[in-house]
Amino acid sequence: MTVRQDIHNSDIPVLCQACEARHHGVCGALDPNKLVALAKTSSRRQVDAGTELIGDAEAIHSYANVLSGVVKLTKTLSDGRQQIVGLQFAPDFFGRPFRAESAINAEAATRVSLCSFPKAALERIMKESPGLQGRLLGQTLKDLDAAREWMVTLGRKTAAEKIASFLLLIARNIDRVSDPNMRTAAFDLPLTRNDIADFLGLTIETVSRQLTKLRADGVIRIENNRHVVVVDISRLEARAGS
């Protein structure tokens, strides 16, 4: 990708010029001055799948934009039962404003690249840029909508419908099938069977059986356990129980 060199971009920190978050993420609310200030304290990094980003009941030191990969947010009961309560895809923002402690655990589900900045820096800039607070509210509302949507899936859908809903969620976020005339999709699953089970409130065996059933029915193909080809998206939607 070539970086545009016109006069406007010259004010934008190099780090941010090609960043998706600058257009659709929280950084889009910032003028060049603020962006420079934030970029000074921010740092990009790549982490492997399985890296813990925010520990449950740990102090929160930083916020981050997800630039690529998938971050899973989990909660765990005292006896070890686990539930994934959210997935963050690029260019989502994550972190917990206005709270010293996090009630959830954030972990890289895949290899993830992040742009993170210290809590203090973001909160200072937030005071000066009301637009940033609005973006943050927007992100939070989006997360809330997603959480409530998933509550329906968890509380009222069958195992078969849960799996179909999950595959659609991934297809829409990884393969970006918002286009309704797109008939097919293909992607690598960002989650293991164990993660999928923890996301859907099922066991790994049930997840496996339902995937096998979708494959046997010709709705999907699975290659190497992780790569999924959705043969016909509308057939998958029909099984997701809208």
Added chain:
Amino acid sequence: MTVRQDIHNSDIPVLCQACEARHHGVCGALDPNKLVALAKTSSRRQVDAGTELIGDAEAIHSYANVLSGVVKLTKTLSDGRQQIVGLQFAPDFFGRPFRAESAINAEAATRVSLCSFPKAALERIMKESPGLQGRLLGQTLKDLDAAREWMVTLGRKTAAEKIASFLLLIARNIDRVSDPNMRTAAFDLPLTRNDIADFLGLTIETVSRQLTKLRADGVIRIENNRHVVVVDISRLEARAGS
């Protein structure tokens, strides 16, 4: 309750003086001038249980503070299966900023009194009062935390644990048992068995059986189907599966 007549309160609209939302709710962010402006367009009203406040896919015309009673937020699948995705207690704010359409349905679960204001008025004042946006973000984060907490309940808890978690939620919000040395609680259930089932992702029969079991085990007493006395809160907590 007597209204204080000192010089400060004289600037506060009569409607707001005794209002809980002015201290803990979104209105707390407003100075007297802004409060007067908002109060001019706002109106109090009481509605009966079952009244629809926001229809799914309907345009949103107003926001509201819940002053008393309980509002349930529901989502419905195309075949009629329903899930309650949130409960709003006083002095919660509800309504959906930045979106013309609501994806959820809001209905009074009990008799509810509301202080509602038109969408446009709130959004205008929000531009002028950055503190209000912060409060709104705070309310949204609170809702998000509650939703994620409930996702764990829906996805990973047994029917018995779901019922215990539900009773604790109600006890904490209706009877305000935040005090940890409070050993007992009593309240009227704000939801029917049907609502409880829709909140917990269960059937009414399972809800009824689990309540009967808690009663048989001496953890709770039930009077007139609606009034619940929690004999020992810590025993209920032990059954909620933290």
Added chain:
DNA sequence: CGGGGTATTGAGTTCGTTCAAACAAAGTGG
């Protein structure tokens, strides 16, 4: 080729559901 993590498949069980009936409280109207 072997080994370790991950995924699939099978058999039996359990928890919550479904279907059905009885019960209770609160109207409604003759």
Added chain:
DNA sequence: CCACTTTGTTTGAACGAACTCAATACCCCG
């Protein structure tokens, strides 16, 4: 005032979807 509906709740018996436990298969990587 009492039969009769209506609505909400409880209880029972049988069923089934998802779980548990156990064995087998797959895939990557050294």
